[in-house]
Amino acid sequence: MRRFTADYLEETRRGMWADRSALASLQLPSLERVLDVGCGTGELTRVLCEETPGEVVAVDADPALLAHVDAHERVLGDATRLPVRDDAFDLVVCQALLINLPDPGAAVGEFARVSSDLVAVVEPDNAAVSVESSVDAEPRLARRAREAYIAGVETDVTLGAAAADLLADAGFEDVTTTRHDHVRIVESPYDERDLEAAARKATADRLGDQRATMLAGDLDSGEYDELRADWREMGRTAVEQMREGDYERRETTPFFVTVGRAP
Numbered sequence: 390m391r392r393f394t395a396d397y398l399e400e401t402r403r404g405m406w407a408d409r410s411a412l413a414s415l416q417l418p419s420l421e422r423v424l425d426v427g428c429g430t431g432e433l434t435r436v437l438c439e440e441t442p443g444e445v446v447a448v449d450a451d452p453a454l455l456a457h458v459d460a461h462e463r464v465l466g467d468a469t470r471l472p473v474r475d476d477a478f479d480l481v482v483c484q485a486l487l488i489n490l491p492d493p494g495a496a497v498g499e500f501a502r503v504s505s506d507l508v509a510v511v512e513p514d515n516a517a518v519s520v521e522s523s524v525d526a527e528p529r530l531a532r533r534a535r536e537a538y539i540a541g542v543e544t545d546v547t548l549g550a551a552a553a554d555l556l557a558d559a560g561f562e563d564v565t566t567t568r569h570d571h572v573r574i575v576e577s578p579y580d581e582r583d584l585e586a587a588a589r590k591a592t593a594d595r596l597g598d599q600r601a602t603m604l605a606g607d608l609d610s611g612e613y614d615e616l617r618a619d620w621r622e623m624g625r626t627a628v629e630q631m632r633e634g635d636y637e638r639r640e641t642t643p644f645f646v647t648v649g650r651a652p
Contacts, residue, residue, distance in 0.1 A: 395430050395457055400582060402432040402484075404573065405644075409436060411569035414648045415480060415509050417441045424448060424478040424503065426468050426496070427486030431458030433511070437482070446478070469495040476505040484511040485644075487555070488546045497559045504651040508561065511569075513644045514549025515539060521639040523630055526623045531640075533616060538599055540606025550645040561649030571642045577634040587631055590624025593617045 406412070417423075421443035425434045428447040437445045438460065447460035450467050466472045468486060481504040487493035500508040516539055520531040539546055556564050575583050589595055596603075596617050603613055630636035 392451060395454055398429045405432060405571045406436045409440065411567045411646045414565055414567060414646065415482065415507065420480050422478045424473065424481045426471065426481060426483045428458055429454050431460065433484045434458050434460050469499055471499045471503055473503045475502055477503050479505050480507045480509065482509040485513060487512050487552060488548045489544055491544055494555055494559065497555050501559055501651045506650060507648060508556065508651055509646060509648045510552045511644055511646050512548045512552045513642050514547050516547040517643050519641045523635060523637045524623055524626045526619065530620055530623055534596060537603040537606050537608045541602040541604065549643065552645060552647045556647060556649040560652035562652065564647065564649040566645050566647045569644045569646055571644055573640045575636065575638040579631055584631065587624065587627045591621060591628050593620045593624065596620055
């Protein structure tokens with residue numbers, strides 16, 4: 390399973406559920422017990438606690454991430470071997486979990502076991518992410534880096550709407566999917582996280598962290614070095630534009646909220 394830091398999760402999921410209309414199919418106001426699997430730092434957990442009158446239990450395999458979560462109960466556990474009895478919850482939900490598992494079907498099978506009614510999976514299609522920027526080179530470089538990463542990563546980070554097939558194959562009924570675009574906008578006035586993100590572009594730290602994955606795909610070392618040099622230059626331009634208050638960036642990640650009734 391791919392793992393992430395708390396800072397990364399908080400940054401990338403910030404503001405995701407400002408609009409909660411895509412969660413209507415989860416029937417949150419009517420639920421008594423909800424299980425959030427692979428909760429990370431608890432961004433979705435907080436929404437569930439606010440929208441659900443009943444009890445919300447958060448599960449994650451990483452104790453460091455779980456420590457950030459505010460829920461009625463926190464449980465250390467693996468999504469493919471949940472430490473939960475059969476039919477214990479009326480909703481089991483996950484966000485951006487299946488795309489990070491080598492066998493997402495095993496997790497879906499566990500969800501079916503522990504849910505007495507609904508299962509919801511909220512998964513992105515990372516191949517369909519779009520970037521607009523005041524730095525002309527940024528959309529092209531972001532697409533190039535994303536394609537190289539997707540080619541080398543070992544899990545299906547493009548799962549998105551295809552999660553419906555996983556539920557259907559597991560025998561779920563009444564499967565529906567709703568698209569929810571997570572839009573992240575950077576514009577003046579910039580906050581501390583915006584400034585830190587621009588600084589990381591100028592050093593290309595994140596590309597450094599992803600080097601092995603990119604080289605496992607369709608990039609050779611020379612192409613990777615060229616990409617990283619171009620990325621640093623792009624980052625320096627972003628920092629310069631920020632100093633003038635001119636930098637703007639809009640990133641749209643399509644998520645798909647897929648819900649079904651457990652068999």
